[in-house]
Amino acid sequence: MRDVAIIGVAQTKFGELWDTSFRELIAEAGLGAIKDSGISGDDIGAMYVGNMSSGLFVDQEHIASLISDHMGLNPVPCTRVEAACASGSLALRQGIITVASGYEDIVISAGVEKMTDVVDATPAIATASDQEWEAQQGATFPSLYAMIARRHMYEYGTTREQLAEVSVVNHHNAQYNPYAQFPFEITTEKVLNSSKVADPLTLLDCSPVSDGAAAVVLCPAEDAHKYTDTPIYVKASAQSSDSIALHDRKDMTTLNATKVAAKKAYDMAGVTVKDIDVTEVHDCFSINGLLAVEDLGFTEKGNGGKVIEDGQTRIDGDFPINPSGGLKARGHPLGATGIAQACEISWQLRGDAGKRQVDGAEIGMTHNVGGTGGTATVHILSRDQN
């Protein structure tokens, strides 16, 4: 099994991109990553694209063919992978596995979602939950995560203000991210007073509806220095499943898929959570950012609100989380998120993150979730090969 490196990254601006079509978005990110890596189109052996629901958002399936076509890459094999909001990281994972296998040398892993071409994105997003047991009964994603939040508050005394702090930190970081959908600060008070979406969650606890794309270029680690002076090495790729429906879980306040994937990833990389310098977590709702801090092992279960309130997840904190602004403030074009996380960690480990740089970051982690935790992935990236 060959070691794998990231040699190029790119993402589009995330936001309501009325003037950019689905195919333009992915081409912009893909060609950006190709340029960043120094490869030429002829070097590319395969491409993977994470996307949750192009069928419902833009009436287009078979996007793999569309993308290789629109990027001028035919006959390069292109494959779409999907696991709701974790689709992007699955594209990363399939790219890593394909390079590791020796089937291909240079692989592009990308993600894209164009969500603003429908009148209401909520029904499409709801297809990430159990259609028969959740969506058809009226449950939407905000309501499912609101139930998790409510239970976490009940079990552990987590406060409304602690949840809000997840969004406050994200917005603070996003002001330094040129790709962020919402690059401005907000206050706790503003979160608490924004419109109720599903009690206790308000509008500013929720990630937005976004358009966007991101891409990375992978190659065998041993070849990486042919292309770039700053390769980022993949130390672990782990994925896990859990029940798709919330009511089938033993414990609503833990995403078991995150815990299982994190343990696998730490073991594979030969590190512990204490070795991780910077992390991008899946905070589609503020409560999920809080769960991630606990389930990835940064603190014990129930203590997530406290460590966030204490500033430990800030860029200068003990374990910086989401310097990019996270799903809340960078934006969350579903299939693109997992790849955008890998872009951000790559920039951080290269030392290219500007005003949102985590000082001296050497090992980084990404955490991507599908649905309410039916799928989770954890990737560990490193500046050093060994």
Added chain:
Amino acid sequence: MRDVAIIGVAQTKFGELWDTSFRELIAEAGLGAIKDSGISGDDIGAMYVGNMSSGLFVDQEHIASLISDHMGLNPVPCTRVEAACASGSLALRQGIITVASGYEDIVISAGVEKMTDVVDATPAIATASDQEWEAQQGATFPSLYAMIARRHMYEYGTTREQLAEVSVVNHHNAQYNPYAQFPFEITTEKVLNSSKVADPLTLLDCSPVSDGAAAVVLCPAEDAHKYTDTPIYVKASAQSSDSIALHDRKDMTTLNATKVAAKKAYDMAGVTVKDIDVTEVHDCFSINGLLAVEDLGFTEKGNGGKVIEDGQTRIDGDFPINPSGGLKARGHPLGATGIAQACEISWQLRGDAGKRQVDGAEIGMTHNVGGTGGTATVHILSRDQN
């Protein structure tokens, strides 16, 4: 890169399965393949599922999580892959790559589609074409393939009767396939006189709308005999892309993605088309069965109609095609088809195909197409490891 073997296969009956839900279909196939392979659930390292459009057909994305959940396999990682009607073979390919890489040892590759829960499947199927340049202009899949057929008739003198013969042969074979949607004979006259769908194609030139699922179990070739006395070895897995829209092709009568994938597969397996004893091809419309015979290299371009008319694709012909009944008569639940093809070739190479057995088949091939050829895959399987 490790060699890979298929150690278990299963498929559901294909047809209008009103009494079986999406999740029941995939569980039946998946558990059937597990049983056929002799593994236990604990052995499974990962699962891939090919599916074209569960979002549009059953309002459910994130089916990977649903499936691992409903099969009782959590926390096994499960990933959906999609390239329209080629989705199934991409699940096979990702499974092969994953086992080859060493990331996992035992992998299930499955495919599923539940198409009959919508009033009209045509708009969902049309999302496999270029939405902006084809579907929104009114082109449906029958009309796109009808244009290909018309051009092939014009260029090479292919006759209406030769096209019909593809369906006649498929239906003949399907009568011996217990899983086939249409297990009965039809005549050339019946094909010609069935309702016009898109001139020159009639109803009996077209594969049906189907429900169904299929699954195979993969493991490293070196371990295969631990589980079964009749492993089937994967000699090649190849995939290629072409323009998604028909008007961008240099030649409408050739699927270049098929040609590129076939060449790669023959090279990888170290065989020529003459070594292939039995083949399952993607004949979503009769014309596509004819193109496949040419583009896979069984005969030169333009001669497909002639060799089919001469009976060379029949079970006792020179190069038997679709002993299963093909997409036309076995049925075509989109995401399941590529896996059902691998099941059929496995049965053929094991010598387990009953009255549709191709005598002495040792090397088999599957050919799966997405859209009008935007994606194509070719897999070569063998009874012998070397």
